[in-house]
Amino acid sequence: MPLSRQDFRKQIRHIRNQLSDRQQVQAGQTLVQQFSSIREIEHCQRIAVYLSADGEIDTNPLIEWLWQQGRSVYLPVLHPFSKGHLLFLHYTPDTPMVHNKYGILEPKLNQTLIAPVNSLDLICTPLVGFDSQGHRLGMGGGYYDRTLESWFKTGLGPAPLGLAHDCQHVEQLPTESWDVPLPKIVTPSKIWQWES
Incomplete structure (x- = not known):
């Protein structure tokens, strides 16, 4: 019997x-x-990343590198009124942080710091697994x-980029109609790329 999601x-x-x-760490x-080494990154100034949890690949070195490069970093926060x-x-290094309902650190809500999704240049997405076709399992x-629905339907707005450990790759995942395949996923050993 095939494995379920x-x-x-x-x-x-x-x-x-x-x-x-x-x-x-490695x-x-x-x-x-x-x-x-990704060419398109050169033109990205406003980049959404996430803080690692539950064994996800450590994004702290990436965030530090982005700051050193003078890029603006944005973190996801669970919307307080719009569920899901x-x-x-x-x-920034001084941003006050709180734990959300999943126990993940996120910036304390401050309306002056919110960036509309379409103002971002790139959204780095967490994932549990991914397959050889670019399907992402969250x-x-x-x-x-x-978040990526508009990009998926129109191709407009910030492109998504998956971040993962190499061990999170499987040959094929079961998919659902609402799944958004990613055009690119970066692991320590490889840049996986598909036509978007």
Whole structure:
């Protein structure tokens, strides 16, 4: 019997969480090298990233690198009134942080720091798993599918870029009609690219 999306989530999260601290640090640093080699990044000034949780690839080195490059970094915040949606807030080393309902750190809501999604140049998305066709398996909340819906339908707005460990790749994932395949996913060893 083929694995369900839930089975894949459980299996890949387990593998990801088995990585040692040393492997995580190494993966985060190597990710920056791959990321910095992407040509389109040169023109991106306003970049949404996320803070790693649950064994996700360490994004701290990437955030530090973006700051060093003089780029503006934005982090996702759960929308307080629109269930299942995200806001993106400008993030600096001094930004006050709070834990959201999932226990993930996010910037304390401050309306003056919100960037409309269409003002961003790139949205780095977390994922649990991805397959050889660019399909992304998230945690199941649909937050990024909703955020990227307009881009997926029109091709307008910030492009998504998946970030992952190499061990999160599987040959084929079961997909749903609302899934948004990603045009590009960066892992420490490779830049996976598909026609968007």
